[in-house]
Structure formats: structure tokens, C-alpha cells
Amino acid sequence: QSALTQPASVSGSPGQSITISCTGTSSDVGGYDYVSWHQQHPGKAPKLVIYDVNNRPSGVSDRFSGSKSGNTASLTISGLQAEDEADYYCISYTSSTLGGVVFGGGTKLTVL
Amino acid sequence: QVQLVESGGGVVQPGRSLRLSCAASGFTFRSYGMHWVRQAPGKGLEWVAIISHDGTNKYYADSMKGRFTISRDNSRNTVYLQMNSLRAEDTALYYCAKPGYCSSTICSSWFDTWGQGTLVIVSS
Numbered sequence: 001q002s003a004l005t006q007p008a009s010v011s012g013s014p015g016q017s018i019t020i021s022c023t024g025t026s027s028d029v030g031g032y033d034y035v036s037w038h039q040q041h042p043g044k045a046p047k048l049v050i051y052d053v054n055n056r057p058s059g060v061s062d063r064f065s066g067s068k069s070g071n072t073a074s075l076t077i078s079g080l081q082a083e084d085e086a087d088y089y090c091i092s093y094t095s096s097t098l099g100g101v102v103f104g105g106g107t108k109l110t111v112l
Numbered sequence: 113q114v115q116l117v118e119s120g121g122g123v124v125q126p127g128r129s130l131r132l133s134c135a136a137s138g139f140t141f142r143s144y145g146m147h148w149v150r151q152a153p154g155k156g157l158e159w160v161a162i163i164s165h166d167g168t169n170k171y172y173a174d175s176m177k178g179r180f181t182i183s184r185d186n187s188r189n190t191v192y193l194q195m196n197s198l199r200a201e202d203t204a205l206y207y208c209a210k211p212g213y214c215s216s217t218i219c220s221s222w223f224d225t226w227g228q229g230t231l232v233i234v235s236s
Contacts, residue, residue, distance in 0.1 A: 003156075036222030038157075045226040046157065051212060057224065089157050093221035099162050099171040101147070101221050106156035 004029065004090055004104035011110040017078040020107045022090030023071055028102050030071035034093035037066060037075045040106075041086045049088075050075060077109070085111040114138035114225045116208050121230030124198055132193040132230055134208030142166070142186040145211060145219040148193045150204040151229070160206070163191060165214060198234045205229040 005023040012018040022029065022037075029035055033053045038046035048057050050066040053073060063078045073092070077084055090104035120132040134146070148160040161172045161182040170182050181194040191208055207229045211219035 034221045038223070040157075045207060045228055046223070047226075048212070048222060048224050051220070051222040051224075087156075091221060091223075097171070099159060099173065101159050101162070103149075103157050103159055 004092060004102055006088075006090060006104040006107045008105075009108040009110065011112055012077075012080045013112045014080050014082065016080050017076060018080060018109065020075045020077075020088050020090075020109070022073045022075070022092075022104050024073075024092055024094075024102065025071055025096075027096045028092040028094035029068065029073050029090075031095065032093045033068065035066065035068060035073040036091045037064075038089045038091065039086045040089065046089065080111055082111050085109055114210065116210060116225055116227035118206060118208055118227040118230035121206065121232045123233045123235060125236050126199060126234055128198055129194070129196045130198060130232060132195070132206055132232070134191045134193075134227055136189045136191070136208075136210070139210070139225075141189040144214045146184065146191040147209045147211070147223065148182060148191075149207045149209050149223075149226075150202075151207070152201075152204040155204075158204075161193065165219075195232070198232075200234050203232060203234045205231050 037050040040046045049064045053068045054066040065076045089106045094102040115137045117135045145164045147162045163182045179197045184191045208227045209223040210225040212224040213220045
């Protein structure tokens with residue numbers, strides 16, 4: 001199963017906005033509005049921050065937003081804060097496998 | 113509150129077996145399909161397997177097919193991962209994860225709850 005493609009790293013200064021991309025195919029990202037984003041701090045379990053492309057779970061800051069265009073989904077974090085420094089993973093439904101789930105390789109966000 | 117607690121990890125020699133457990137609480141376990149996801153040291157998340165809410169359907173990542181078996185006991189609110197013929201590359205932190213929602217036929221591809229993980233080290 002091919003993973004979704006994410007940049008290895010992105011960085012930004014406090015207060016700035018950053019965007020992390022997640023590129024797949026028409027069998028996953030492009031074909032369905034079932035992309036989610038999970039944040040993982042070192043030594044911690046992942047935490048859901050966006051589901052179904054652009055929905056925020058209760059308790060997640062509105063500085064986090066999601067979008068999708070074609071086969072690429074994006075996570076945008078506005079007003080960067082030090083606590084946003086973490087790894088971010090996209091996950092999508094896929095029709096290519098019976099398991100139905102495909103992960104991105106992860107992106108390390110550094111807050112300068 | 114919703115909680116997942118994994119156990120059963122440890123150090124094991126190549127070729128040996130290990131069974132992981134994930135105890136669930138705080139939700140109607142029998143209504144949810146459940147996943148195992150792993151993370152090798154310093155690496156990204158990797159999907160391992162899924163089991164349907166009633167245990168009738170099981171699917172695996174290609175690299176685990178034939179070696180790993182996922183199962184569940186709804187009377188004990190527990191999902192298991194039996195890992196056989198372990199290899200060094202199976203060394204990882206193994207998480208169980210709960211989908212955000214499940215209907216009678218399908219579950220979401222996103223996870224609203226993860227356990228803390230159990231560490232498996234395959235080494236001679």
C-alpha cells in the first residue's frame with residue numbers, strides 16, 4: 001500500500017501561518033472527503049485535529065483548518081504557537097485496499 | 113471517558129511470537145471496528161490491521177499478512193494482535209485506535225481515540 005505524500009518538514013515563526021500538504025490519488029484523497037489530520041507530540045499518542053477534510057473535533061483550536069483540492073489535502077495552522085511544534089499525519093479512506101485506510105508519512109513542524 | 117489500554121509488549125527473539133491486548137472502556141465496544149497501528153522508533157505511523165465490530169471481517173497490511181492475526185472478545189471489551197514469526201523490522205510501538213464513528217456497515221477512516229501504545233522489541 002502506497003503512503004500518502006507529505007513534506008518531511010515545515011517551519012514557521014510564532015504568529016505566522018503554515019500549510020502542510022498531503023497528496024494521494026483519486027482512489028483516496030481525491031475520491032472521497034474522508035481525510036483526517038492527527039498531531040503527535042514526542043512520546044505521546046496521536047491526537048485528532050481535523051476529520052472529514054475540514055471538521056474540527058470539540059476542543060481543538062480554530063487555528064487549525066483543513067481543505068482539499070483534487071488529489072491534495074492541506075492542513076493550515078494560523079497564528080503559530082510554540083505548542084504546535086509536533087509531527088502531523090494525514091490519513092485517508094482508500095478504495096484500493098480492503099483495510100480502507102492509508103497514512104501519510106508525516107511532517108515535522110518546527111516553530112522557530 | 114473513552115479509554116484504550118494496550119499491553120503485552122516486550123523483548124522477543126526473531127522468529128518468536130507475541131500477543132498484544134488492547135482493553136477498551138467508556139464506549140459500546142461491540143459496535144466499533146478496531147484498528148492496530150504501529151510506529152517504528154523515529155519513524156511514521158503505519159497501519160497494521162482492522163477487525164470489524166463482530167469479528168467476522170479482518171484485513172491486514174501486506175507486510176503483516178500471514179504473520180499477524182487480529183481478533184477480539186466483545187465480552188471482555190478487548191482486541192488482540194497475535195504476532196508470529198517476528199522480525200527485527202517489527203520493532204515498534206503498537207497502538208490500538210478507535211474509529212470516530214461506525215455504522216452497521218462501515219466505520220470512519222479517522223480515529224478519535226488512541227491508546228498509549230505498547231513497545232515491541234525484536235532482538236536476539
